[in-house]
Amino acid sequence: MTAHRVRRFGRSGLGFVSIGLPIVMFVLLSLTAPEFFSLENIGNVNNQITALLIVALGQLMVALIGGIDISVGSVVSLTSVLIVSLDPSLAAPAALLLGATIGVANGLGVAFFGVHPLIMTLASMTFVQGLALLLLSGAGGTVPAPLILMAKSSVGEVPVAFFWCVAVIVGATILLNHSRLGLRIFAIGGNAQSAELSGIRVLTPRLACYTLCSLAGVVAGIYLTGRIASGDPTLGQPFGLDSVTAIALGGVQLSGGVGSVLGAVLGTITLGLIANGMNLLGVSPFFHAALTGVLLLGAISLQRRKVIGI
């Protein structure tokens, strides 16, 4: 058995690092920060990671077919702008429609025209960010009250963010593990040429993955806008890279075919615990980005690929 197999458990990509890191962080924070274990703080962590979790699950879909979508952060920003700019009854459907259009455009560029996913989504990221800033130049606007209620309320002691998390995790699990699309996604990610020779249509699942990722960005944007109760054209800026970091920490192979919903959840929790821990321990928030970068480097160093380069 190779070292690679010892470290990882099958196509889920879960390994000792992806499972152990959040556990170690949990234990360390419990010992060093007494207020960490309070119900209020755990609720805060849940609130903070919900949007990232939604985006990370979308990113997971794209990563499983060997792609990457860094435009998803701009989609979050555009959604936030649309929520406060349009009529409340039209805002969410319009955002979903626009998100789906961006996803289809990304998917067509990558799967149909053969543009590198990074280039394609970098271009759409720039375009969509520009559009968001064109529609709303700064933070502001009024968020519909039902949306704020959906994002900030609690059911008993449990914050509603928990139910958002459960809903997206269940949805993603059913899609990846109990549907034909999921099976095709893993087949294409494992070896697109073999999948095509086996009779799988490669184009449609790829389009579906990019569309789902953008739709995840829309859902995260709706949640986040409700939570902060304001529109912000730069709200989603960190999400493009943070979502990649989260799934990479969760053992998802960016070259495709290897990854799991549980991995994406664990990676997101790890990032959430880092942010929360730094906050509790009084570390400068500016170091958060630097630490995320170091973790990202560490996580991808454990994913040795066959090829060198992009």
Next chain:
Amino acid sequence: MSETALADSAVRPGWARSLGARFSGLPVSYWGTAALLICAGIARPNLLQPFLLFLILRQAAPLGVAVIGQSLCIRLLSLDLSFGGVALVVSYILTSGYFPFPEPVLIVICLVFGAAVGATNAFFITRLRASSVIVTLAMVLILGGVVTAFSQLRAPGDSPEMLRYIGQARIGMIPVTVLVWLAALIPMALFLRLSVFGRYVDGIGANPRAAWASGIPYVRVIFTAHILSSLFAVLSAFLLVGFVGFGSLSIGADLALNSLAAVILGGVTFGSGKGGMLGPAVAAFMLMFCFNLLTSVGLGEPGKEMAQGAIIALAAIGYAARGARRGL
């Protein structure tokens, strides 16, 4: 031969076909620059005054220098998105006042730092086989986070006198910055065309597996390319800091994205092994001219971002489609 080709050969003489093929094979940047100059001539003729054209060239010089490194990486099927982070650190070293050294020493420190960043990127990309996209983006996070944390949002100081001179002085009508750009571009273009290293770059870009199998020092070439790329990013940051006249925490933020756009527009594509140095250099000028034209017609920053995104997407799709047609 397809029916279209047969019909084409029957109607058009040989010289016309060869001329057509040659023109259609030119990078988008040549066509784009010509089209933009014509548009400006019609809509904003003032932009075509030599004085303003040299000003735009001066604006394009930092990007043009960064593009040299980026195109080298892309020709090798890699990518360097860490330019923004490198520029930020260089600006901090030169203008923060925390480093009490003479200007030449500060410049040497920046160059050593650039080489170290390039070597670190290359180590992760070649030895640990990590994706160049993720490695260089992570590097931006680390460098940006550390600089922002250390500077604690304190206003940076003035840039060194020597760099201010390079960034702002002229010889006749020609800005010194443009001469620095040419001094970096021409030797590098000649080096890549005439040296063994240049042949290696072409070979690896065209077919990495074949290059590896034929004994080309694959890892060493990519290692060198990333170090050179970071050094060009440092040089680009020198020009930016000198041109602006003071340090800034947002300096060079769009350098990576613009350089990527310029390289694509300049005809360098992933995996084809093709592409020169002139096309991306023209593309750097084209982008700056485009931004100035858009500003002159009243389009703000958001409109410019949208145009930039659309240009990158259309150019990338155009190249991909053209490559696919040729492949068939």
